[in-house]
Amino acid sequence: MVxxxxxxxxxxxxxxxxxxxxxxxxxxxxxxxxxNLLIFSVGVDIGLNKEVLTKIKKKxxxxxxxxxxxxxxxxxxxxxxGLIFKLQTNLALAISAGFGWYSLSAVIxxxxxxxxxxxxxxxxxxxxxxxxxLSIGFIASKINYITAIAPSGATAMDTTLPVISKFxxxxxxxxxxxxxxxxxxxxxxxxxxxxxx
Amino acid sequence: MYLIFLSxxxxxxxxxxxxxxxxxxxxxxxxQLAGLFLLIFTMxxxxxxxxxxxxxxKLIGIKSFSFxxxxxxxxxxxxxxxxxxxxxxx
Numbered sequence: 581m582v583x584x585x586x587x588x589x590x591x592x593x594x595x596x597x598x599x600x601x602x603x604x605x606x607x608x609x610x611x612x613x614x615x616n617l618l619i620f621s622v623g624v625d626i627g628l629n630k631e632v633l634t635k636i637k638k639k640x641x642x643x644x645x646x647x648x649x650x651x652x653x654x655x656x657x658x659x660x661x662g663l664i665f666k667l668q669t670n671l672a673l674a675i676s677a678g679f680g681w682y683s684l685s686a687v688i689x690x691x692x693x694x695x696x697x698x699x700x701x702x703x704x705x706x707x708x709x710x711x712x713x714l715s716i717g718f719i720a721s722k723i724n725y726i727t728a729i730a731p732s733g734a735t736a737m738d739t740t741l742p743v744i745s746k747f748x749x750x751x752x753x754x755x756x757x758x759x760x761x762x763x764x765x766x767x768x769x770x771x772x773x774x775x776x777x
Numbered sequence: 778m779y780l781i782f783l784s785x786x787x788x789x790x791x792x793x794x795x796x797x798x799x800x801x802x803x804x805x806x807x808x809q810l811a812g813l814f815l816l817i818f819t820m821x822x823x824x825x826x827x828x829x830x831x832x833x834x835k836l837i838g839i840k841s842f843s844f845x846x847x848x849x850x851x852x853x854x855x856x857x858x859x860x861x862x863x864x865x866x867x
Contacts, residue, residue, distance in 0.1 A: 588814045592821020597831070604826050611819035616784040618812040621805055623788015628802065630793075645859045653855030657847030665840050676848045700837050700844070703830060707845030710824075713817060719853060726864060730856040731849035738781050739820065742813050757785065764778070 581746070582717045589713065618742040622753060629750040636754055643755055647762040650730055651770075654679055673774035675701045679733030679763045680708040680740075688771045701771075708733060712740045720747040729756045734767055736760030 599607070626632055636643065658676025662669055671693060678685025682705035690698025712731035720728040725748040732740040737760025744756045791797070797805075824830055 584814065585817055588817040589821040592818040592823075593825035594821075595818075596822035596825020596827075599822070599826060601826075604822070607819055607822050607826075611816065611823070612780075614812050614815045614819065616780055618809060618816060619781055619784040620788040620791075621809050621812065623785040623790075624792035624797070624805055625788075625809075626785075627789040627792020627794070628797070639864060642863050645863055646856055649855035649859045650852045653850075653852035654848040656855075657849070657851035658844060660851075661840070661843045661847045664843065672844075675844055679848075696837075699829065699833050700841055703833060703837060703841035704844035704848075706824060706830065707842050708849055709820075711845050711849050713820070715849070723853075723857065724860060726860045727853050727857045730852040733848070733852065738778075739816065742809060742816060746809065746813060 582714065585713060585717070585743070589710070615738060615742075619738070622742060622745045625745065626750045626753060632750045632754055635751045639755075643758060644762070646726065646729060646755060647759045647766075650679065650733055650759065650763060651677075651766065653730065654733065655774075670775050670777050671697055673777075674771050675704050677767065677770035677774050678705040678708075679735075679767060680705050680712065681734040681764060681767050682706045682709065684767055685771050688768065689775065692772060692775050709735050709739060713743055716740065716743045717747045720744075725749060725752040726755065728752070729759055732756065732760065734760055734763040737764055 654676045655673055658672045659669065661667070661676075662672025674689060674693075675685070675697075678701055682702050685705055686698045686702035689701040708731065712733070712735060715731050716728045719731070728744060728748055729736050729752065732744065736744060736756040741753065741756060741760065745753045748756075
């Protein structure tokens with residue numbers, strides 16, 4: 581399964597190198613439609629499973645610890661990268677607070693800190709999404725389902741949710757969606773906040 | 778983004794309230810697999826087609842990859858700790 585994901589991704593990248601911008605517009609549309617159909621289909625799975633709600637209720641507000649842990653872990657990881665590459669601490673934290681949402685964090689940081697910082701934010705968060713796609717299966721099978729949500733960050737509510745759904749159970753998918761949604765709402769606040777400290 | 782909420786909500790309603798025959802349920806899981814590959818394939822196309830990425834990858838690739846790796850890794854460690862301490866069922 582992980583190999584097929586890797587092959588799909590590599591083929592896509594190779595193919596993307598050769599196509600024209602017009603064709604790309606159509607592919608962007610296809611991608612949006614595919615994503616929403618997939619999310620619908622993931623929703624059907626959740627609806628079919630009658631125990632999900634009871635299980636989630638049992639865990640209650642403790643679920644909110646998952647997005648909190650992703651925030652803390654991401655910022656800590658970014659701090660280390662900042663030290664390794666001798667970057668300004670505020671910039672390193674701001675890049676990390678993109679949580680994989682590359683389009684928005686890149687726009688915000690381009691406006692605040694210039695094109696170079698914006699590009700690093702963009703590429704860092706693109707890589708985070710890729711890393712999530714490639715590591716979810718491994719983490720889900722070798723460690724546990726909940727931990728498999730972590731690399732996705734904000735993308736756990738959209739692009740990486742179908743991958744999480746493939747490798748875990750309905751309960752984890754609901755927690756992942758909640759985690760991704762909370763992180764998505766935090767990005768526009770946290771990126772400028774950390775840049776300005 | 779609102780489309781995502783709508784898609785998920787409609788999906789949950791269909792799964793919870795319509796009596797879906799087994800063939801549809803089986804088709805649903807096959808559909809997910811096919812859709813997943815299409816999604817990841819188009820994800821790749823977006824990256825391969827983006828000049829900004831192709832052009833900058835040599836210059837800032839290692840730095841950017843380090844950000845991705847360390848943020849993902851420490852997020853996973855933090856969530857793992859939370860799971861062991863608070864969320865694990867006995």
